[in-house]
Amino acid sequence: GAGVSQSPSNKVTEKGKDVELRCDPISGHTALYWYRQSLGQGLEFLIYFQGNSAPDKSGLPSDRFSAERTGGSVSTLTIQRTQQEDSAVYLCASTTGTSSLAGNEQFFGPGTRLTVL
Amino acid sequence: SQKIEQNSEALNIQEGKTATLTCNYTNYSPAYLQWYRQDPGRGPVFLLLIRENEKEKRKERLKVTFDTTLKQSLFHITASQPADSATYLCAYISGGYNKLIFGAGTRLAVHP
Structure with a gap:
């Protein structure tokens, strides 16, 4: 079946513009995560969605960042008034279970490479 | 704070x-660790999970x-x-759900 897809694959924008990044998780996966990966760095957790529960936004770096997940499926990460330090690869992942005891693997999309000029 | 560290230098073999x-971790005792492989321009791919x-x-x-x-x-x-040449990431779960804390990864280069 189809994996996690993200669009666009690349986005170049000017400082101060808003951008929207899209993630289509694997069908049936109830949990969805957004991560950010800067050059040469590990993945930084941004936000987590699980079903109809309130999302965990603890990783969002500033109030310019927001995300929503409509209908428990597609998610959009929005960055307002982009800054050069926002340049990174934004990765989306989905998984089936909710229990940390299961240690369910996360399935990642290919990422969106954002460049802010 | 919780930290997970991997050798930042590339490994050439x-x-x-x-x-x-x-992969070393501090200030935390994870129930398990996961390892992922990441190729350039792609998202990480799960390889293995090991429990405590x-x-x-x-x-x-x-x-x-x-x-x-x-x-x-x-x-x-x-x-x-x-073909094993890639970046390998370790990660552990933090919190009551599958929020992963990743190391920065180690790049492996295997030479013919």
């Missing part, structure tokens, strides 16, 4: 040798160990091949 990558009560886990040419006393996990690739 000869084809056929065993590659060993290290497991000393060792194997999958084909891959082997992972988990030493809760040393707070360390080792990732081995035996009979390495150039």
Whole structure:
């Protein structure tokens, strides 16, 4: 079946513009995560969605960042008034279970490479 | 704060040798660790999970160990091949759900 897809694959924008990044998780996966990966760095957790529960936004770096997940499926990460330090690869992942005891693997999309000029 | 560290320097080895990558964690006692492979321009791909009560886990040419006393996990690739060249990330779960804390990854280069 189809994996996690993200669009666009690349986005170049000017400082101060808003951008929207899209993630289509694997069908049936109830949990969805957004991560950010800067050059040469590990993945930084941004936000987590699980079903109809309130999302965990603890990783969002500033109030310019927001995300929503409509209908428990597609998610959009929005960055307002982009800054050069926002340049990174934004990765989306989905998984089936909710229990940390299961240690369910996360399935990642290919990422969106954002460049802010 | 919780930290997970991997060797930042690239590991260069000869084809056929065993590659060993290290993952150390502090200020936390994870119930298990996950290892992922990441190729340039792609998202990470899950490889192995090892639980705290497991000393060792194997999958084909891959082997992972988990030493809760040393707070360390080792990732081995035996009979390495150039196709194994990639960045390898370790991660553990933080919190009551599957929020992963990742290391920065170690880049492995296997030379023919």
